[in-house]
Amino acid sequence: MTKLKSLIWLAMICSLLISCEDLLEEETFTVLSPNDFFNTGDDLDVVLNSVYGELRYSDIKRDGVTLQEVNTDIALERGGGIFTFNEPIEEFTWTSSHQWIRSMWERRYRTIFRTNVVLDNAEGIEMNESRKRETIAEARFLRAFNYYLLYDLFGPVPLITQSQTTVTDRPARATEEEIVSFIENELISAAEALPVEPRNSEYGRATKGAALGALTKFYLMTKRWQDAASSAQEVMDLGIYDLFTQGGRTELFSPDNQRDNEFIFVAVMSDNPDDNTGDGWLSHVVPRGYQWQYPPRVIFAAEYKIWSAFLELFEPEDERLNAFLFEFVNEQGETIVLGNDNARSMKFPEYPSQGISRSSDDFPFLRYADILLSRSEALNEINGPNQESVDLLNRIREAAGVSTFTVNDFPGKENLRNFILDERGREFHTEALRRQDLIRHGKFIEMAKERGKPAMDHQVRYPIPQTEIERNPNLTQNEGY
Structure with missing residues (x-):
């Protein structure tokens, strides 16, 4: 050409x-x-x-949850025309x-x-x-x-x-x-x-932190543990990122907080309800009869759901459970309990400005929580259970309102490795990371x-x-x- x-x-x-x-x-x-x-x-x-x-x-739903989570222990999809595309991914066919x-x-x-x-x-x-x-x-x-x-x-x-x-x-x-x-x-x-800050202060542009964060994830993917630990430390040393800890862990994704400094690199979705360029996630998640907070909204026949076995990884007091819909009140005022393998991920919530079938939620490619857990995992692979790995893990758990641990709670490298993997599931569900995490841990095919x-x-x-x-x-x- x-x-x-x-x-x-x-x-x-x-x-x-x-x-x-x-x-x-x-x-x-x-x-x-x-x-x-x-x-x-x-x-x-x-x-x-x-x-x-x-x-x-x-x-x-397509590039993220279908290709990266429907074939894992987190998600399934039923109903609607897109089940044609989801079924072979879930069934490994x-x-x-x-x-x-x-x-x-x-x-x-x-x-x-x-x-x-x-x-x-x-x-x-x-x-x-x-x-x-x-x-x-x-x-x-x-x-x-x-x-x-x-x-x-x-x-x-x-x-x-x-x-x-x-x-x-x-x-x-x-x-x-x-x-x-x-x-x-x-x-x-x-x-x-x-630059450390986005060029011309334009939210969404690439930064030094985005490049170092992507490098960290790439080193983790290729199991270069020392390099992953080092590049994660470089992100931390920039001193501009932190964990969101105000008002509940799931509030990080609310309209008021989508530019919080936990986000390192995101796909910016439009806040204009007329341009129809947001994401259709919620319209493919909520069940029939669900009452929107900001009507009018459309509900499609397709329904992405969460495996109940995955939800068992959470402790009852975990604030991150608030991201899931377990029951709702329908148009007739009836309380509908969704039941087994039927909860829904509402991690990316409604926005007042979104279109009839589109959400304005920015989609995170890189969050600071991922950097902390990546360094925790890498240091464990290098040294086995160590104080810094556990401290980094505890920072995530403290933000989620759940119990913390000491080094002695993990008798060996595999124990801490498995717990970090579970923690990543609790923290990053619906963010298109699970398949990659399971492959890195050698569990993707085994769990399927x-x-x-x-x-x-x-x-x-x-x-x-x-x-x-x-x-x-x-x-x-x-x-x-």
């Missing part, structure tokens, strides 16, 4: 975001000349902000033709293309050097973050680092060493150049088999979409598919 065609294509498909009043806001263009692009730093931001837009439009697996691949590479457009043009623009450096770092972070998401799902994938390609370009998959090295080095470089699923070892990775295999003869499929 020529550069001109790339620009025209980009202009046609993007709903582009422009900063306004310290929030990434949307500005839509219908007719653009190629001469309008890449003359100033603002032009770079137009394209770069569209990457944030792609993250913003990520679907919690998914194939390379699954539409939502394909759409995840396509979305990630679409955003990678846009970051490459920025990086291919940034050096040639006359602009403030400090701003240029930060813009390049931002693009490198966003590109690496999308490759991190791809690696989590598919393992090594083709590394595409430039926007100008031709129809004959058919890149093979990178090796394990190549993809790991690329993501690590890009995140390190981004962290060195990104315990639930009676025909899970096989190779299913720790999803298949490369069949459409991509057909387009690119140099792509090889993941083992077992």
Whole structure:
């Protein structure tokens, strides 16, 4: 594809975001000349902000809970047309033709293309050097973050680092060493150049903490324990993040607190009820007859639910239980008890400004609680039960209003490892982290088999979409598919 065609294509498909009043806001263009692009730093931001837009439009139920939790011990889904897509994920019968697996691949590479457009043009623009450096770092972070998401799902994938390609370009998959090295080095470089506070005070932009936090999670995923512990400490040393402890743990996700300094990197959802760009999570969760706090709202036939066995991990006094709906009063004034395997996650609550079927909740990719538990886990893997690991664990538990522990409560590394895994489940349900956590702990397939699923070892990775295999003869499929 020529550069001109790339620009025209980009202009046609993007709903582009422009900063306004310290929030990434949307500005839509219908007719653009190629001469309008890449003359100033603002032009770079137009394209770069569209990457944030792609993250913003990520679907919690599809890209998050379906692909990352419906195949774990946390969630199930019943009813509605989307059960067609959820059932093979829950039952471990998914194939390379699954539409939502394909759409995840396509979305990630679409955003990678846009970051490459920025990086291919940034050096040639006359602009403030400090701003240029930060813009390049931002693009490198966003590109690496999308490759991190791809690696989590598919393992090594083709590394595409430039926007100008031709129809004959058919890149093979990178090796394990190549993809790991690329993501690590890009995140390190981004962290060195990104500011501690978001550029121009625009909430949602990448920061040094976001890059170091993503690096921490990547090291954890690849079991580089010392590196994970060190990068987590770097995030902590920035001194700008903390745990939310006011008004109950689940209030962190309320409209009043969605910009709390526990959030490190989020997908910013629109607060405008007319643009229909929020997430449809709640409309796919609440049961029939549920009374909305801010009507009118629509309830779809699909219903995401929580396994009762997962809820048994919580102590009765745990404030995080307030995130679940166990019963409700219907239109007739009757109290409906939801019962076994039927509770609902209301972690992302109603917003007064949301649309009829869309929520305005920002979706967290990285929270400070994750950094603390990541360092706790890494230090335990290095040293076994130790005071700092337990202290970090206790900080999370104190915030949730539950009992704390001493080092002596954990006789060995495996005991503390298992407890941290359970704590991560209690803390991060509905945030698309469970599958990755279970895989890292070697329990993803084991626990699926315990639930009676025909899970096989190779299913720790999803298949490369069949459409991509057909387009690119140099792509090889993941083992077992």
